[in-house]
Amino acid sequence: MKRVNRRFSTLLFLGIAAALLGAVTLAGICLKDAALVTDFSRKDLPPCQGFLFGTDWMGRDMFARTLAGLSLSIRVGLLTAGISACVALVLGVLSAAFGGWVDALISWWIDLVMGTPHILLVILLSIACGKGFTGVVVGVALSHWTSLARVIRGEVLQLKTAPYLLAAEKLGVSRWNRVKLHLLPHLLPQFLTGLILLFPHAILHEASVTFLGFGLSSEQPAVGVILSESMRYLTTGKWWLALFPGAALVLVVVLFALLGERVRLLLDPGSVHE
Amino acid sequence: MTLEGKDITFAYGKGAPVLDRVNISLSSGERVGLWAPSGRGKTTLCRLLAGYERPRKGQVLLEGRPLFPHEGPCPVQMVWQHPETVLDPLLPLGRSLEETGPADPGLLEQLHIRKEWLRRFPGELSGGELQRFCLARALQPATRFLLCDEITAMLDLVTQAQIWDFLLREAERRSLGLLVVSHSQPLLDRVCTRKISLKE
Amino acid sequence: MEPILEIQHLSISFHQYEKGFVQRELPVIRDLSLTLEPGEVTGVLGVSGSGKSLLAHALLDLLPYNSRREGTILFQGEPLTSQRIRKLRGKEIVLVPQGVTYLDPLMKVGPQLRKGRRDRGAREKVRSALARYGLKEAAADLYPFQLSGGMARRVLMASAVMDSPRLVIADEPTPGLDAKAASRLLGHFRELAAEGAAVLFITHDLELALAVAHRVAVFYAGETVEIARASDFPEGRLRHPFTQALWDALPQGAFRAIPGAQPYSGEVKEGCPFLARCPHPGNGCGQGELSLVPWNEGMVRCLYPHGEVMA
Numbered sequence: 001m002k003r004v005n006r007r008f009s010t011l012l013f014l015g016i017a018a019a020l021l022g023a024v025t026l027a028g029i030c031l032k033d034a035a036l037v038t039d040f041s042r043k044d045l046p047p048c049q050g051f052l053f054g055t056d057w058m059g060r061d062m063f064a065r066t067l068a069g070l071s072l073s074i075r076v077g078l079l080t081a082g083i084s085a086c087v088a089l090v091l092g093v094l095s096a097a098f099g100g101w102v103d104a105l106i107s108w109w110i111d112l113v114m115g116t117p118h119i120l121l122v123i124l125l126s127i128a129c130g131k132g133f134t135g136v137v138v139g140v141a142l143s144h145w146t147s148l149a150r151v152i153r154g155e156v157l158q159l160k161t162a163p164y165l166l167a168a169e170k171l172g173v174s175r176w177n178r179v180k181l182h183l184l185p186h187l188l189p190q191f192l193t194g195l196i197l198l199f200p201h202a203i204l205h206e207a208s209v210t211f212l213g214f215g216l217s218s219e220q221p222a223v224g225v226i227l228s229e230s231m232r233y234l235t236t237g238k239w240w241l242a243l244f245p246g247a248a249l250v251l252v253v254v255l256f257a258l259l260g261e262r263v264r265l266l267l268d269p270g271s272v273h274e
Numbered sequence: 275m276t277l278e279g280k281d282i283t284f285a286y287g288k289g290a291p292v293l294d295r296v297n298i299s300l301s302s303g304e305r306v307g308l309w310a311p312s313g314r315g316k317t318t319l320c321r322l323l324a325g326y327e328r329p330r331k332g333q334v335l336l337e338g339r340p341l342f343p344h345e346g347p348c349p350v351q352m353v354w355q356h357p358e359t360v361l362d363p364l365l366p367l368g369r370s371l372e373e374t375g376p377a378d379p380g381l382l383e384q385l386h387i388r389k390e391w392l393r394r395f396p397g398e399l400s401g402g403e404l405q406r407f408c409l410a411r412a413l414q415p416a417t418r419f420l421l422c423d424e425i426t427a428m429l430d431l432v433t434q435a436q437i438w439d440f441l442l443r444e445a446e447r448r449s450l451g452l453l454v455v456s457h458s459q460p461l462l463d464r465v466c467t468r469k470i471s472l473k474e
Numbered sequence: 475m476e477p478i479l480e481i482q483h484l485s486i487s488f489h490q491y492e493k494g495f496v497q498r499e500l501p502v503i504r505d506l507s508l509t510l511e512p513g514e515v516t517g518v519l520g521v522s523g524s525g526k527s528l529l530a531h532a533l534l535d536l537l538p539y540n541s542r543r544e545g546t547i548l549f550q551g552e553p554l555t556s557q558r559i560r561k562l563r564g565k566e567i568v569l570v571p572q573g574v575t576y577l578d579p580l581m582k583v584g585p586q587l588r589k590g591r592r593d594r595g596a597r598e599k600v601r602s603a604l605a606r607y608g609l610k611e612a613a614a615d616l617y618p619f620q621l622s623g624g625m626a627r628r629v630l631m632a633s634a635v636m637d638s639p640r641l642v643i644a645d646e647p648t649p650g651l652d653a654k655a656a657s658r659l660l661g662h663f664r665e666l667a668a669e670g671a672a673v674l675f676i677t678h679d680l681e682l683a684l685a686v687a688h689r690v691a692v693f694y695a696g697e698t699v700e701i702a703r704a705s706d707f708p709e710g711r712l713r714h715p716f717t718q719a720l721w722d723a724l725p726q727g728a729f730r731a732i733p734g735a736q737p738y739s740g741e742v743k744e745g746c747p748f749l750a751r752c753p754h755p756g757n758g759c760g761q762g763e764l765s766l767v768p769w770n771e772g773m774v775r776c777l778y779p780h781g782e783v784m785a
Binding site: 162163164166167168170171172173177181182185186 | 324325326346347348351352354359360361362363364365369370373374411412414416
């Protein structure tokens, strides 16, 4: 009997998921203009053949708007998760490598950020930066790095006492080479997994602040904007306005979460040969 | 050249001292066997002499001058009982070997390190093969003293004999000072020029 | 007398990813046959990483997730299945592990040895097991970190003899022990054998194996190349050239090394894995599969044992 090649199936899943997310992103960019077209002759249409997700009170195609919104969300997510992860890496490594007051300061800072309610922090940062695209990116990026920074700090603390690092020092390998050759490669699995698992958080928080009106401005086809506007029409029975964009958002988030989980399984020595 | 440990006292954390005012000296060309019952700080003494730990009291002296703190390649190198712990598992062995400069091809040949092993990762080779890499790395040009902490204790007898055969010739040629830690008296009798033991 | 353990043609292999999607089957132990009699200490001698520890893991059903076991293992005449192992291990089949790290650091010695039982009988058993190895009753109230190295080893021995085991497996039980401490520990194993248990003593140290075992099985590249009596070594009655090479490499003996290194298990596809290093190779050594055959009151996997032509 031929066993299922787990690594192959996992990578296949990763490929498909990444392609799907990429396609959504690209499609959203292409449909950006279509999402803004208003036509009152076709307003409030329920889902039908021409308009898969229906149209809204201004006759805009909800399918195009959803895709454009998701695309924007994914791009904001990528950017913020990327910045967050890099901040986490730098602060985590600094904290563990230098120790002493540097470690105390960074750890205190991590506790402070973690101790503040998440959504509140995002809103405050977003308002401070003038809302809009910059506000959301700054708000989400500067509030999500803490847990990954902690993980990386712990990992570096452990690696610091690894005999191969100490031996390299005695052999006369320079500090930078030791970090480059013996430290960073060992952090890669944690970093990658952390990065991918940050996406869903970033996307959800972007949508939340936008929904609450502290994020992206209302003329942009963001998922948060779509959802908050559709709230007003839900009571009049126009269910499609919220259902499809909401479900699509959940789907994207779940996809990212699964992606992160699978990458972890692939890199974890405890399951690498399955 | 002489390596000296003078009045070395050491304890881990707040525990009882592992070493209490230990004196040891080792000259170039000498092969000193260190013997003691288990748990009497043989490994700790090696770690102190190689600079992995700092003594609570006392000093490590090279030619009468304090050796540590030391920048760059240390003239005192340690080889360990478990070679797999001192080689980065994510780095091909060839790169681990050459982090400190190009490896001497003659040395590799004498250690019977095969070319194809250079591309392998530590997890793919046996303990005996890894120990050859550790020796090649520790025997860089700057090395004057080699501290061998049970380096063949985990290996089979044939590999043990191969490694010591090489090491004795190399120590002779470069006039290295060797500190040999082992629980095996016959091995110490065979390879050392003098023996010392750690008392309580 | 009925043997306690019979291992017949046991093979253990791992499946691993080599590069990318290529999976390969990596044989670690090949065609191992061994019979353990009551009252006997059998040494298994192999280099670190040769898979000898996997033998212990197979007998305790502790093999990792990506491994596969073939062949038969009979315990007291009946097949040893995973279910049966789970019922027997810790009672009739016990392990004496390498060191104190195998004890739970957060549990006192006494409760750890009782394995959750609280009745008077269990307490009495712990007391007598500890007393047997010269430990006072107070030792049961210590945490593992409070034990000295020697005490920890005696606790591990005590934990093994709690339920008068039939099969005792010792996996490198003496790393870094000096000769005196080691011989004391080895005495304990001989004692257990004398009480009718079979002891499987796994080590890479020939001197230790010879000091404790009645018979020694020698591993080379995942195969047992010879099963010899301990007395065969000093008496020069060894059968396989590798065993002879081990004996010749003893520091107190010739301290002579043969060139070359052990191939990995499965690296040599055909013929004898020792062929490249053999001092007296002959016709047919490079072909086919060699099997373990009886020779001169022992077993050997060689066509020309002791340099002679086999009848």
